[in-house]
Amino acid sequence: MGSCIICGTDVEGDGRICRSHQEDVVFDFRGNSPDQLVANRFYRGVVDGYADFGVFVDLAPGVTGLLHRSELDVRLESLEWEPGDDVFVQVTGVRDNGNIDLAWSIRQADREFRGELVHDGDSEWLPTDQADETEATDTAVETEPVEATSETEQTETAPTETEPTETADEPEPTETASEPETTETASEPETESAVEAAAEPADSVTASDERVTVASLGDRVDETVRLEGEVVSVRQTGGPTIFELRDETGVVDAAAFVEPGVRAYPDVVVGDAIRLDGEVERRRGDLQVETEALAVLAGDDADAVETRLAEALTAEARPEGLQPLAGDEAVAGLGEGLLDAAEAIRRAVLESRPIVVRHPATADGYVAGAALERAVLPLIDDAHEQSDAAYHYFTRRPTDEPVYGMDAATNDATRMLQDRDRHDEKLPLFVLVGIGSTTESADGLDLLSVYDVEAVVVDAAVADAETRAQVDTLVSPTLESVDADLSTGALVSSLASAVNDAVRSDLVHLPAVSYWAETPDRYVTLARDAGYDRERIAELREAVALEAYYQSYQDKRELIDDLLFDDGGDLAAHVSAQFREKLETERETASANLVTESVDGVEFAVLDTDAYTHRYDFPPTPLLLDDLHRHHANGDAAATVGIGTDELYVRSTGDLSVRSVASRTAEIAPEADVSTAGRREGKISFLAGERDAVEDAVVAAIADAF
Template sequence: MGSCIICGTDVGSGRVCDSHQEDVVFDFRGDSPNGLVPSRFYRGVVDGYAEFGVFVDLVPGVTGLLHRSELDRRLDTLDWEPGDEVFVQVKGVRDNGNVDLGWSIRQAEREFRGVLVQEPAGEHRPDEEPSDDGDDGDTEAETETDESADDDIEVADSVGDGESVDSVGDGESADGDAVEADADPEPTDKDVATDNEESAEVDATLASDGDEDSAVAVNGESDGAADEEVDTDADEETDADRERAPITTLGDAIGESIRIEGEVVGVRQTGGPTVFEVSDETGAVDVAAFVEPGVRAYPDVEVGDAVRVDGEVESHRGDVQVESDGLVLLDGEAAEAVRRRIAEALTDEARPEGLQPLGGDETVAALADDLLDAAEAVRRAVLESRPIVVRHPATADGYVAGAAVERAVLPLIRDEHAKSDAEYHYFTRRPLDEPVYGMDAATNDATRMLQDRDRHDEKLPLFLLVGAGSTTESADGIDLLSVYGVDAVVVDAAVADPETRDAVDTLVSPELADVDGDEGLSTGALVASLASAINDEVRPDLRHLPGASYWTDAPDRYVDLARDAGYDAERVAELREAVALEAYYQSYQDKRELIADLLFSDGGNLAAHVSEQFREKLETEIETADANVATEAVDGVEFALLDTDGYTHRYDFPPTPLLLDDLHRRHADGEPFATVGVGTDELYVRTTADVSVRDVAARAAEIAPTADIDTAGVREGKIEFLSGERDAVEDAVVAAVAEAF
């Protein structure tokens, strides 16, 4: 008869009772998956990845699959590498021997309440020898020894020397004498809870630096734990003399005891410790505070609080982390000093020194003040540990713009945060199917940000909309964000409506800036210069991007700039076409690594291969469209009319707007010419003259008043209508376009 290592309850066999099976992690020593016990947590080693999940070796010869549906994050954001030690839960073993694994939020041994070795002959502690007969076989003396060892708990470091614990529950000696804090117990990890469930835990109130108004001690202990005060002159003097360490220096202090002061910018509860992300004027770091598995430490500490942390710097799965010995909630002058240091650092670091437009573009130079405001907003979000969400159209120009910002911001995030996956946590790029920030996109964003705020104590993000959000069609979506006080920055080189200026915090657009310059400025070119202002160190990486953002007639300055960077006209065209193809497929995904490979790391082979697919698919569609284009002349204007429902593959590449763009370029010969693609309830207009799509829609609505004609997208020349009035709408739009010429 054995006893549970957690609660001491008698168990028929094994070393853990049924109620504590999931509190223990097991080292499997069997040779068959049939020996695994469902619902138990096991230590394993990452074997490799597949597109559907991760293979984990529980022991050589016994491998399980952690399916991506079991993860609490996207598979592509999982930072496990082959050979990494991980912890997983066995969900079940199939008849064919396949092992189904589940996600474990606890990814460190210290986050479990105990460790057992599971042999075919039985279970035992790692430091015990397995019994020969397969029975646990504890004698009464051995049980007493185990329980005595279990009861030698380590008192929290925050308790001063010579203090005693008033109550230790089952950890008391047999005659009820209290255990003294300065006793010499068997050494244990200071951050791991005692194996005995009913043992009391002591988390003493920490002394401040002597100013009672400047710090309030916060207790993170569980109910019933004793409160102890540190109140010795010697301790206070030592505490006051301790120097504060800047967070960016912690990477060189692994294993050392340090003190940091900063603002809490994130709190998340794991199955083990509570993890506070603390930021000072130099950077941010995770601070792990442990009470017992899954229990919130320091429940009074929230995002935005100023704190002082004493602890030991450790390397946790390759990331710098502080194991807290004590966390103090600062108040009064001490809190104000922390916030003042951070604010001053933000002011100094957030505003770029100036703007140097790529290629010396004069239009971009005329927008310098607005661009610097946008760059400052982005840099400030990084320094404040606020997530940044970039929204851009799923087009070649949109992806170039989004990738430019991404290239500039990710290094800043890596410098600011110690965690290796911070760039995925604090930066998100979400392409839009259309260059309009509508209610669908805004609702998706609002849902995500509120979930992250309420579930993970994250700050609300900064939204950066590039090539979208500047027209009235985006007003409802932006208004939804503004209800929550979310900051929005819009950068758009094309159409912008005056009403947008009051709806967003920062708007950059030549349309509203009253500047003289090249009317053909692309959003990709404009945002590439913005990215260089955000992070001047990546400027050499951005020089070829403006040229890749134009389909035709790229300004000579950007062609020359790309050539100087090693990208001739053919190579730039391959990049543009490859990005356009990849932008279409899985359009809602950022495809971060793939786009980065195409635009920044490709030696030419990848882009050349993908662009060849682009041309083949486009030529096939153009050939079909050409054979079915109807032409007519109205009031001296030549029209090419295409039934996009009947003569395009609407759900395959190329998308209708891109197809019509290319078709229009091929058919327009300089004369007054327009291309109209008509679908079930939408149509697209392309013209050789500067024709307002809004004016066309308004005039067509007068001609066909029952068709409910309205502008759906100014930038892509899109008009929507009732499908039953299709023929009338086509005639009305053709007449309205002819009048506009």
């Protein structure tokens, strides 16, 4: 029976990885048949070539899979892989005809996996276990240091004690090779010496006693330097242990090697203040320090590190001030709250804490989320040396629900705990825009609070008093100051400019995109001055709305970026044309089946959304009801109601409170279990069996309100 190379648990047969860690290891496939591959594992491959529909990747001679363009996290045209490049992919399945389906791997370096194994179809082993025993015997006693045999082992080899002579306390380096040592050599205390070397205090290494900063490492490649900072993450690979170190100027990876797959400095944990000496190198364009010695600091030395980091955070995190886009006075009135939110976001970047942005899957929600993304990603790139840091430290998760409910919160809690336990990541900062400000989100926010997770809520709608006490930072108008024409996209665009003023010019057209009707003149003028006329703004809005609907749980980062920031006009115009065609088709059907009613002189337009809409195709019911009420409510209708199996939406031209309507409906139809499911979207839920009673009660409740 084998044992897992990561956690050490027993594995059936000769396997070397347990079920729970299958996706933490990268495999080097040595088999000869697709049937020998294991689904959901990550494999190293070589780019074979491109086609219009994807990339062909060789996993072994004669074993080639297709990475379809739909599986990529970037556009196929922007992929920088060249034929012959080593890449990492996930095998999602092997078809009956032998075709191999592949998926994108965000991890594109050995160090980003916690281990490495060779798989020949029948068995699996560590790369260092495949040696020819005779050849190992010939090389085991050599003392000349040689270049490591794989990229993951290109750190300095730990010194090995060779003979118990008078100079045994100054061991000679031994040769690193893929072959294992002979039985006789393995009995020597090599591992003990390596561990002793790993525990060596940093002061004993021949390096400058002068501390350097992470920001200066680009000018110190091939030099041995001394760094001091905080450990923000630890990753174990099949070769070295990777410590991510943060000082007051940035973050860098430091690789420490004892032996393949063995944790170096096991007592060092996230949050420790450390001193590290090592040589600066570049690996695939990223800076990395090859650790020669590392020591955990205590007392005054640790206090000095913490003080430097705290002072740097204070100096860098708080923006100098807020300059609302278009000089919006409603936004200016929320200035202190917006500065608090901006400081929390900037602090998370500087602390190497992941940021998770939640927003509705609507045009307004996507504009708000994209504005923050545009501001934060450059800050992450500046703070981290890894080229893919933006994918690790910033996540945008749209939701098709109008509130931050238990479904979204459970998903978020599950992911953050997995990242904490499997990858030693810090718990993230959650930024909820356009959701999370009302009592319907209370349960979701409570779940996050159990783990003492920091949450920032930004919403243009008036927040409930209970929510204000639930989150760390909440930016929302009060009833006294509410500006009815303020959208969340407009509010968050000004927040984004405070987070990163360097991207302000990229954001000026976004507020206008976030409005469906009655866009404030100040934002129309701002967009026009930036080269976006009303027609162009409408195209962007419609294109984002259409893409927001499809794959609503995906951020579609590159696609949204192309639409809002980098599109020359063709993409938005093309998608907008699809939007209009689909909406007009649905509008014609719905308009023909609107039922007009009059109660106490109040006109209503009622639509049976189960019978006269395509509920599982575009447009979504809320967007369709908005359009119907604006253009097809016979002009005189005070309200438009769309009612389905167990939920309905209310649209009104007056100042109508959906909570008041729901409360009155519950009084009239007490058996229907009526509740407000989303105040912002005018959504009310009820028991399906009481639908007829609820329809009559809602009409009566709206009539009472008018």
